[in-house]
Amino acid sequence: MSLLIKSDEGGTLQLGKELSFVIPPNSLEKDTEITIEKTGKADENSQFKFYGQGYKFSPAGTQFAMDKPASLVVNYDSSKISEQNLNLRSQQMFYYDEVSNSYVAVPTSIDYANGRLVAQVEHFTSYALFAVPSAAGNNSPLITLQSPVPTQIHADAPIYIRADVRDIDLDGSIIAVKLSYKKSTSATYTNEVAMQPENNTSTSPSSRYVYLIPSTFYTNADRLAGTTLDIKIEAWDNKSLKSNSPIVTSYTVNRNCLPNTLRTNLTGIQNINVGFQRNIILSCRNEGTNSYLTGQYIVPEVTTVINNVGKFEKPGSSGTLFTATKSDYVSSGKVELKLLSTVSNSVTQEFTILPGNVQSLSLYETDSFGNKIALLSKTNEPQTISMKEGNVKYFALEGLDGYGNIVTYFPWLNADWNVPTNGDLGTLDRDTPTSLIVKLYTLDAKVGFSNLVASIAEGAIQLTQTIQIFARQLIDVRANFNDATYAGATSFFSSAAKMTSDGDSAYAVFNHFQSTNAFNNKEQLSVYKINKSSGLTTLPPIVSFSGPWQLQSIQQLSLAMAGSVPFVLYSTAPNYNGDGEFSNGDIKLYVKKYDSISNTWLSVGSIINSELNGLNFTYSIASNGTNPWVAYSSYRTNGTEIPSTDFSIIVKRFDGTNWVPVGASLTNNPPHKVEIQFDGQIPYVAFSESDSLGKIKLYVKKWNGVSWIPVGGELNLSPTLNASLHDFKVFGGKLYLSFNSDGKLNVKTFDGTNWISIGSTNLNFTSSASVYTSKLESNPNGTIYLGWKESTGITYLVHLVGNAWKLDFSNNQISNGSVFDFSFIGMNPYIIQTDGQRSWIRKYE
Missing domain, CATH: 2.60.40.10 (Immunoglobulins)
Known part of the structure; x- marks a missing residue:
C-alpha cells in the first residue's frame, strides 16, 4: 500500500479495516510517498507476546515532527485476544530498533469503546503489536x-x-x-x-x-x-x-x-x-x-x-x-x-504580539468547565438562543489564524444591550485566563432581546449572537406534602421549617405532625436533600414520636453547614417525658448531624442545656467550619409558672466531646430572638430583648476571646420603636441584620462604626401590612437577597443592587402559614414554605 503525502496537507493511508496511518499537516518536512507492508510474525521477549500482525513503513529514515507525530491506528478483536489468553489492557505497540536489535515501546493508548489502539510514530521502521499473558488476581x-x-x-x-x-x-x-x-x-x-x-x-x-x-x-x-x-x-x-x-x-x-x-x-x-x-x-x-x-x-x-x-x-x-x-x-x-x-548554552526567540489576523471565528456554548456543548455562530451567521433571566450561560470564542493556531484567550468581547427593556439585561465576566468564558447574569426580572457582540482586530471580524431572555418562574420541586404519615389522620400541622445549603446541595427540615380524632398522632422532623443534578431525595427523619396525643411541640429549628455536613439544632417540649411542668426544665436542646455514609442522623454530644434552666423558645446554631456553636435563651422559674426574674443568653461550643460554655450570659433581660454567626473564626451573636420599660431592643455582640463585647450599640430605628430580630448573616466580612420595627421590615449593616440602613426604612410592599419573619442570603456571585412574608399572605424576594432592593418576585399561592425560608443551589434560590398544615419546596428558575 503506497500513497503520496503532501507535507502541507497531510493525509491518511488505509490498509483495509485493520489499520489507518494518519499524518497531520506539516508533520513531514517534504512531500513523501509512504509505503506500508505486512511483515508477519515478530520476535517476542520475556514479558510480551507477539500477536496480530507486524508492519514495515518506508522510506526508511523518514522523520515526523515531534510536536505533530503521525498516528498509527490499529483495530483489534478482543475475542481473539482472549482466545490467546492475553490481557486486553496490556496491549502495546513496539518499533524495531536496528541499532540495539530490540523492540522499543511506542506511546500507545487503548480505545476500548471502539476496539482500537492509537500509537504515536516519530520515525519509520517496523512496528508490531504485543501483549502480556493474562493472569488471575491482582x-x-x-x-x-x-x-x-x-x-x-x-x-x-x-x-x-x-x-x-x-x-x-x-x-x-x-x-x-x-x-x-x-x-x-x-x-x-x-x-x-x-x-x-x-x-x-x-x-x-x-x-x-x-x-x-x-x-x-x-x-x-x-x-x-x-x-x-x-x-x-x-x-x-x-x-x-x-x-x-x-x-x-x-x-x-x-x-x-x-x-x-x-x-x-x-x-x-x-x-x-x-x-x-x-x-x-x-x-x-x-x-x-x-x-x-x-x-x-x-x-x-x-x-x-x-x-x-x-x-x-x-x-x-x-x-x-x-x-x-x-x-x-x-x-x-x-x-x-x-x-x-x-x-x-541558551537561545532567545523574539516574538511580535499582534491582536488580530484571525482568519475565522466561532462562538460556542459551553458548560461551566469550558467544554463545548454547541456551535452557536460562525462569521455572519447569527442565530437566537434563549435563557431565563437570572441564570448563567457560558460561552467560548474560538478563532483560527492563517497557520491554523487556535485562540485560547480573547479579550475583545462586548455586550450590546441596546434593546427596549426597563433595566439592565446582563453583565459580562471576562476574567478567564485560558479561554474566553462569558457569564451572563441578569440583574432585573425583565424580558426582551439583547445582542452579544464578539469582535477582534478593532472590528475586522465580528460575530453577533442574539440572546432572548425570558422571565424566571417559581417551580414546585415538591408540593402539598406532610410526611408524618399517621394512618387515618384528619389533622395536619407543619409549624416549623428551616433550610441551609453548601452551594451545591441544600437541606430542608420540616416539623410534620398528623393526628386522628381519637387523639392518636405522629410527629417527626422530616428532612429533604436537594441537588441540582440529582434532584430531591428524602432522608431519614431526625426524630420521630408517636402515641396517644403526645404533641412534642418542636417549636423552632436552626441549621448550619460545616463544609458539606448539615447540623440541626432542635428542642423537645415538656411532655417528651409526660411532664407538663416547665419548672422541671423538660424543654431540652439537641444537635444532630447527617452522616451520608450510613444515611443516619448522629447525635452531637448529649443534651445541650444540661443546667435545665428552662427555655424561652429561641436558639441558633453556627459553625466555624469544623465544630458547631450554639446560642440559646434560658430562664429560671419561680416554681411551676412561666414568669421569671432570671434571664440569660448562653453560648456553648462543641469541643469534640462536650458542650462547653463560652463566656458569661450576654444579657439578663427577657430575650426574644437569638442568632449566632461566624466571620472566619470570630463568633457574633445578634439578639433582641425587652428592656425595663417593655421596649424590644436589638443588639449584636462578638467574642473577643475573653468576653462578649458590644458591636455598634443599639440598632433600633429610634428609642420609641420596637426592633425584633429576624435574621443575622455575615457576607464578605460584613454584618447584616433584618428585623421588624413595629411590624415594618428593615435591613442594616455595620460600617465599622455605626449600623446603617440598606435601602429605605420600612421595606414592606403593603404599608398597612406587618412582617414577622424574613431571611437574608447571598448567591455565589456575592449578590445579597432578602425574602419575607407579609401579613397579607404575599411572599417577596428581592436582591441588592447598589443601595437599592430590586424585586425578583411576589407570590400569594401559599397565603397561610408564616414559614418562609430559602437557600441557593448554584445561582437558583430554592424556597420552602408551609400553609400551617402542609409543606412546599420550590425553586426560582
Missing part, C-alpha cells in the same frame, strides 16, 4: 520503556526519560513510579526520583510517565571517560503491588552539544496573535558530526518569558508550548530557552 503494574529524548543522548544536555506505565487490572490505577539513575562508574544508584505523568495529554497518552535528568548530571567529561548512564524504573499500583521486575537499561552518551549552537525550530522574529500558541523545539550542533541531527531535539531546563508577553507550558516530549498572553494591541517580547550545563 496483576503487577506493567512498564514499557520508550526511547529517550533525544534518542541519541548528548552530554551536557538534559535527558528526558519516558516510560508507559499501566495497571492492567480492571479496577487498577498507578499510584507511584520511581526512577533510579547513576553513572556506570557508581556501584549503587545515586539518585531516586518520582516520575510524573507527561503534561501534554493532547499528544501523549495519560499512561506516559516522564522525568528530566538535568544536564549537570552527565557531562562531557563523563562521556570521555567512557561511562554510560544506567537507569531503573519501578512502579506501584493502587493495591500497593510492585512491578514484577524493574526496567533496567544503559545508555551510551556518545555526543556533545557544541557551545553556543542551540537553535529553535522557529527563525527570526515570529508574529503571534494574543491567545495563539507556538511549539518551540530546541536542538544543537553535535561535536561528533558538527551538524544538527534530523529529528533530534533537546528539552530545555529553563524557560523564561521576557517582557511578560506570554507563558510556557511545562516542556514535554513534543516540544515546549508557548502561548502569547499580553493584551496590548501591538507589543513585542522575547523567550529564552536555556540548558543549565557545564557549557553555558
Whole structure:
C-alpha cells in the first residue's frame, strides 16, 4: 500500500479495516510517498507476546515532527485476544530498533469503546503489536520503556526519560513510579526520583510517565571517560503491588552539544496573535558530526518569558508550548530557552504580539468547565438562543489564524444591550485566563432581546449572537406534602421549617405532625436533600414520636453547614417525658448531624442545656467550619409558672466531646430572638430583648476571646420603636441584620462604626401590612437577597443592587402559614414554605 503525502496537507493511508496511518499537516518536512507492508510474525521477549500482525513503513529514515507525530491506528478483536489468553489492557505497540536489535515501546493508548489502539510514530521502521499473558488476581503494574529524548543522548544536555506505565487490572490505577539513575562508574544508584505523568495529554497518552535528568548530571567529561548512564524504573499500583521486575537499561552518551549552537525550530522574529500558541523545539550542533541531527531535539531546563508577553507550558516530549498572553494591541517580547550545563548554552526567540489576523471565528456554548456543548455562530451567521433571566450561560470564542493556531484567550468581547427593556439585561465576566468564558447574569426580572457582540482586530471580524431572555418562574420541586404519615389522620400541622445549603446541595427540615380524632398522632422532623443534578431525595427523619396525643411541640429549628455536613439544632417540649411542668426544665436542646455514609442522623454530644434552666423558645446554631456553636435563651422559674426574674443568653461550643460554655450570659433581660454567626473564626451573636420599660431592643455582640463585647450599640430605628430580630448573616466580612420595627421590615449593616440602613426604612410592599419573619442570603456571585412574608399572605424576594432592593418576585399561592425560608443551589434560590398544615419546596428558575 503506497500513497503520496503532501507535507502541507497531510493525509491518511488505509490498509483495509485493520489499520489507518494518519499524518497531520506539516508533520513531514517534504512531500513523501509512504509505503506500508505486512511483515508477519515478530520476535517476542520475556514479558510480551507477539500477536496480530507486524508492519514495515518506508522510506526508511523518514522523520515526523515531534510536536505533530503521525498516528498509527490499529483495530483489534478482543475475542481473539482472549482466545490467546492475553490481557486486553496490556496491549502495546513496539518499533524495531536496528541499532540495539530490540523492540522499543511506542506511546500507545487503548480505545476500548471502539476496539482500537492509537500509537504515536516519530520515525519509520517496523512496528508490531504485543501483549502480556493474562493472569488471575491482582496483576503487577506493567512498564514499557520508550526511547529517550533525544534518542541519541548528548552530554551536557538534559535527558528526558519516558516510560508507559499501566495497571492492567480492571479496577487498577498507578499510584507511584520511581526512577533510579547513576553513572556506570557508581556501584549503587545515586539518585531516586518520582516520575510524573507527561503534561501534554493532547499528544501523549495519560499512561506516559516522564522525568528530566538535568544536564549537570552527565557531562562531557563523563562521556570521555567512557561511562554510560544506567537507569531503573519501578512502579506501584493502587493495591500497593510492585512491578514484577524493574526496567533496567544503559545508555551510551556518545555526543556533545557544541557551545553556543542551540537553535529553535522557529527563525527570526515570529508574529503571534494574543491567545495563539507556538511549539518551540530546541536542538544543537553535535561535536561528533558538527551538524544538527534530523529529528533530534533537546528539552530545555529553563524557560523564561521576557517582557511578560506570554507563558510556557511545562516542556514535554513534543516540544515546549508557548502561548502569547499580553493584551496590548501591538507589543513585542522575547523567550529564552536555556540548558543549565557545564557549557553555558541558551537561545532567545523574539516574538511580535499582534491582536488580530484571525482568519475565522466561532462562538460556542459551553458548560461551566469550558467544554463545548454547541456551535452557536460562525462569521455572519447569527442565530437566537434563549435563557431565563437570572441564570448563567457560558460561552467560548474560538478563532483560527492563517497557520491554523487556535485562540485560547480573547479579550475583545462586548455586550450590546441596546434593546427596549426597563433595566439592565446582563453583565459580562471576562476574567478567564485560558479561554474566553462569558457569564451572563441578569440583574432585573425583565424580558426582551439583547445582542452579544464578539469582535477582534478593532472590528475586522465580528460575530453577533442574539440572546432572548425570558422571565424566571417559581417551580414546585415538591408540593402539598406532610410526611408524618399517621394512618387515618384528619389533622395536619407543619409549624416549623428551616433550610441551609453548601452551594451545591441544600437541606430542608420540616416539623410534620398528623393526628386522628381519637387523639392518636405522629410527629417527626422530616428532612429533604436537594441537588441540582440529582434532584430531591428524602432522608431519614431526625426524630420521630408517636402515641396517644403526645404533641412534642418542636417549636423552632436552626441549621448550619460545616463544609458539606448539615447540623440541626432542635428542642423537645415538656411532655417528651409526660411532664407538663416547665419548672422541671423538660424543654431540652439537641444537635444532630447527617452522616451520608450510613444515611443516619448522629447525635452531637448529649443534651445541650444540661443546667435545665428552662427555655424561652429561641436558639441558633453556627459553625466555624469544623465544630458547631450554639446560642440559646434560658430562664429560671419561680416554681411551676412561666414568669421569671432570671434571664440569660448562653453560648456553648462543641469541643469534640462536650458542650462547653463560652463566656458569661450576654444579657439578663427577657430575650426574644437569638442568632449566632461566624466571620472566619470570630463568633457574633445578634439578639433582641425587652428592656425595663417593655421596649424590644436589638443588639449584636462578638467574642473577643475573653468576653462578649458590644458591636455598634443599639440598632433600633429610634428609642420609641420596637426592633425584633429576624435574621443575622455575615457576607464578605460584613454584618447584616433584618428585623421588624413595629411590624415594618428593615435591613442594616455595620460600617465599622455605626449600623446603617440598606435601602429605605420600612421595606414592606403593603404599608398597612406587618412582617414577622424574613431571611437574608447571598448567591455565589456575592449578590445579597432578602425574602419575607407579609401579613397579607404575599411572599417577596428581592436582591441588592447598589443601595437599592430590586424585586425578583411576589407570590400569594401559599397565603397561610408564616414559614418562609430559602437557600441557593448554584445561582437558583430554592424556597420552602408551609400553609400551617402542609409543606412546599420550590425553586426560582
